[in-house]
Amino acid sequence: MSAIINVQNLSKTYDSGFQALRDVSLEIQRGEIFALLGPNGAGKTTMISIICGIVNPSSGVITADGHDIIRDFRAARSKIGLVPQELCTDGFESVISTVNFSRGLFGRAPNKAYIEQILRQLSLWDKRDSRIMELSGGMKRRVMIAKALSHEPEILFLDEPTAGVDVELRRDMWEMVRGLRERGVTIILTTHYIEEAEEMADRIGVISRGELILVEEKSALMDKLGQKQLRLQLQKPLLALPAELKDYPLSLTDDGLELIYHFDTQGDQTGIADLFRRLDEHGIDYKDLRSKQRSLEEIFVSLVTERASADTEAAR
Numbered sequence: 001m002s003a004i005i006n007v008q009n010l011s012k013t014y015d016s017g018f019q020a021l022r023d024v025s026l027e028i029q030r031g032e033i034f035a036l037l038g039p040n041g042a043g044k045t046t047m048i049s050i051i052c053g054i055v056n057p058s059s060g061v062i063t064a065d066g067h068d069i070i071r072d073f074r075a076a077r078s079k080i081g082l083v084p085q086e087l088c089t090d091g092f093e094s095v096i097s098t099v100n101f102s103r104g105l106f107g108r109a110p111n112k113a114y115i116e117q118i119l120r121q122l123s124l125w126d127k128r129d130s131r132i133m134e135l136s137g138g139m140k141r142r143v144m145i146a147k148a149l150s151h152e153p154e155i156l157f158l159d160e161p162t163a164g165v166d167v168e169l170r171r172d173m174w175e176m177v178r179g180l181r182e183r184g185v186t187i188i189l190t191t192h193y194i195e196e197a198e199e200m201a202d203r204i205g206v207i208s209r210g211e212l213i214l215v216e217e218k219s220a221l222m223d224k225l226g227q228k229q230l231r232l233q234l235q236k237p238l239l240a241l242p243a244e245l246k247d248y249p250l251s252l253t254d255d256g257l258e259l260i261y262h263f264d265t266q267g268d269q270t271g272i273a274d275l276f277r278r279l280d281e282h283g284i285d286y287k288d289l290r291s292k293q294r295s296l297e298e299i300f301v302s303l304v305t306e307r308a309s310a311d312t313e314a315a316r
């Protein structure tokens with residue numbers, strides 16, 4: 001795969017003096033779904049807005065499909081569709097005229113068949129003549145996606161595509177995004193729903209306080225950082241963890257009924273056989289056991305908190 005977006009040493013300091021991005025470099029591969037994760041205020045929207053030419057960078061070089069986003073703004077922008085976080089469209093207009101108008105803004109000739117195709121794909125065809133103010137929230141969001149796709153972009157940015165959307169519609173959106181990827185569209189989405197990244201993304205970038213702290217294939221990230229837990233349900237509750245087992249990565253739930261053993265799936269030895277022997281020696285019986293992979297959510301929270309405490313430490 002080749003890079004369709006190339007971000008080199010991007011920094012942004014707003015006029016207020018606030019530095020929202022610090023020396024970010026990132027390549028987005030053609031045809032991938034890339035999820036950008038980060039807590040509120042991390043700099044995700046700033047980065048997207050810069051790539052889409054809405055906010056000026058303070059320094060750095062960015063190209064979209066080989067076009068410099070500043071020197072060659074029009075060509076770069078024509079490759080990009082943006083679905084912003086906020087719904088921004090004229091409520092009195094009909095769905096179809098809004099979408100046709102957006103296409104016209106990019107100087108593209110009308111194409112009825114293409115517009116019909118995207119409206120059908122987004123289940124908006126039956127609503128094409130409705131005024132946008134008459135639509136439900138989920139439908140309005142889909143209109144924003146139709147607008148963003150109206151000029152046939154190769155890259156689609158989705159800033160929080162499913163915020164405030166019900167579970168069913170969220171699943172429909174995921175299907176639609178996958179469909180777009182199958183047609184060759186590169187997708188970059190920001191999300192607070194880790195489940196969304198876990199479900200959809202090929203690669204994940206984590207941004208925290210303006211710094212890109214990690215970029216990784218989703219599967220590799222989950223393997224590498226995805227410690228497993230083995231939970232043993234005990235026959236009899238324990239008051240405390242026996243002193244002889246203190247050296248094991250074990251914890252006891254507050255009710256004393258479950259022992260939790262943490263192990264690394266990447267290690268040569270999980271230590272489970274040894275643990276079972278020790279439990280047997282101490283007469284600790286269990287009636288059930290289950291193992292659980294650490295979720296992307298847990299990985300994300302630990303990465304961001306580790307980073308925040310390292311920053312606090314450095315500032316001392």
Ligand SMILES: Nc1ncnc2c1ncn2[C@@H]1O[C@H](COP(=O)(O)OP(=O)(O)OP(=O)(O)O)[C@@H](O)[C@H]1O
Pocket residue numbers: 014015016018020038039040041042043044045046047
């Ligand atoms: N126009 C602006 N002037 C000054 N500071 C700004 C401006 N726009 C954003 N910021 C600040 O830059 C930081 C990053 O904001 P940004 O919107 O990029 O974050 P985000 O990661 O998208 O957050 P969220 O998940 O809440 O949408 C925030 O601290 C924000 O207050």
